[in-house]
Amino acid sequence: MTFEIAPEYTPQSEEELMERANALAGHTLGELACALGLAVPASLRRHKGWVGQLIETCLGAMATNRPVPDFENLGIELKTLPVDRFGQPRETTYLCTVDLSEVEELQWESSRARKKLARVLFIPILAEPDIDLGARMVGSPILWSPNDAQEQALRRDWQEHMDLIAQGLVETITARDGRYLQIRPKAANAHVMTWGVDDRGDAVMTTPRGFYLRTSFTGELLRAHFGLI
DNA sequence: ACGTGATCATTT
């Protein structure tokens, strides 16, 4: 094996993190799981977060679910990104939950979405449906921060969404809204409820929502990184 | 219930 795994050890610098991420590139999920003594699920159907948690462990991220970056000391958020053989993302990327109840004073500059996006380590995973989970290969890591154009585009989407929510129009928002940043349900199922505000300003129950990056956005990001644009 | 990690399954 040409990679080392130290699950108990958090990288102390960006360089150290990238060294470890680069060492994973070219290996399969099965190899990584084997090195950690983990079983590979037959399917992701009931293990949807398995790939992300596997890579977290390999890179020494704390397996907690606190609302802080995966590498808190470095301010870096980790995202695995399933891609097809052309490098195009197969899924949208979950960012954070949408605040539906206290939306008056919210600004993009201080939003959770912007904080999450400040510095992201994307790990592409070659994930075609006909490739067994254990045979899927890890790609080269991409440490990304938004450039001015990307940030302004995301800010605009975010602001349009939040303006609607502030007007009590959350129920009118669909996944079709937003050029790069969309809002979709984010819950165990459609029966889960949280508090929102209706168009009269009254508190109402509604389904929890999350912000997601469209595949068009992450796809462009990958192509730009690899010099294809 | 809400946060983390996401992908599934149906519709378009």
Add this chain to the structure above:
DNA sequence: AAATGATCACGT
């Protein structure tokens, strides 16, 4: 075929 709306697992 791609995108949307729904869903799965686990920790706090």
